[in-house]
Amino acid sequence: MTKAERTRQFIIEQSAPLFNTKGVAGTAMSDIMQATKMAKGGLYGHFESKEELTHAVVDYCLGALGEKITAVMNKQKTAKGKLFAYLDFLSSPENPPLQGGCPMINFGIEADDTNTIINQKVKKGMDWSVNRIADVITEGVGNGEFHTSWNAKEFAIKLFTMMEGAVMIAKVMGNNNNLHIIIKMLKTEIESQVI
Structure with missing residues (x-):
């Protein structure tokens, strides 16, 4: 990196x-x-x-969140373990992976009607998340860990949207009670697909 690039990165961070x-x-x-x-x-x-x-910061925050999710999931050997790791990673909004909380929620809500560029960046981050979850399920089906009838894309959408909503509710309510109920439900459904 040049000095100018390092300074630019410092400003973003x-x-x-x-x-x-x-x-x-x-x-x-x-x-x-x-x-x-x-x-x-x-x-x-x-x-x-x-x-x-702002655009550079949004890219940075979404990228940092994606890297942290990938690192946590990659520590697991099984597809079930990766899905559980994803859920556990988001289980404490009071101690978020990034300062300020989930950038998809924060920037997504603010930009939905006001900034089409940021809105598109957040949509891309959401698509990445859903696809990452679906890929893990597909991997689990392929290696004989999950039932072949499990619809990876549908469950990935369900898991992602339920978790994002539950994280937002936990932040607003000031407690994790509802979030932990959602995590328990999702883990039970994942367990039901294990062969």
């Missing part, structure tokens, strides 16, 4: 928790200046606008 916690509209350039200890001119030397920085 320092800005990401701000955007993911306060939102795009709630994050001011003065917040970014304070977090990076850089002058406004220095920031604009690397990003033409707050919008350009």
Whole structure:
């Protein structure tokens, strides 16, 4: 990396928790200046606008979440273990994988009617998540771990949407009771597919 590329990456990494916690509209350039200890001119030397920085931050947050999910799942040997690891990874919204919580929820809700570029980035992240879950199920069916009649894509959509909704509800309610009920239900359904 060149010095300019390292500085650009530093700005993204320092800005990401701000955007993911306060939102795009709630994050001011003065917040970014304070977090990076850089002058406004220095920031604009690397990003033409707050919008350009926002797009880079969204990419960074979604990428970081995907890397963490992949790392947790890859520690498991079985498809069932990978699915359980995914569920357990998201089981504590009070201790989220990224500061500020799930970027798909945070950026998705804020951008759904206001920013088509961010909305498309979040959709891509959601598609990746569903496909990753479906691939694990397909792998489990292929290696004889799960019943061949299990519809990987349908269950992946179910698991993903139930977990994202449950994580949001846990954050709003201030407790994990409902989230743990959803996780238990999903684990029971996964167990029912094990041969």
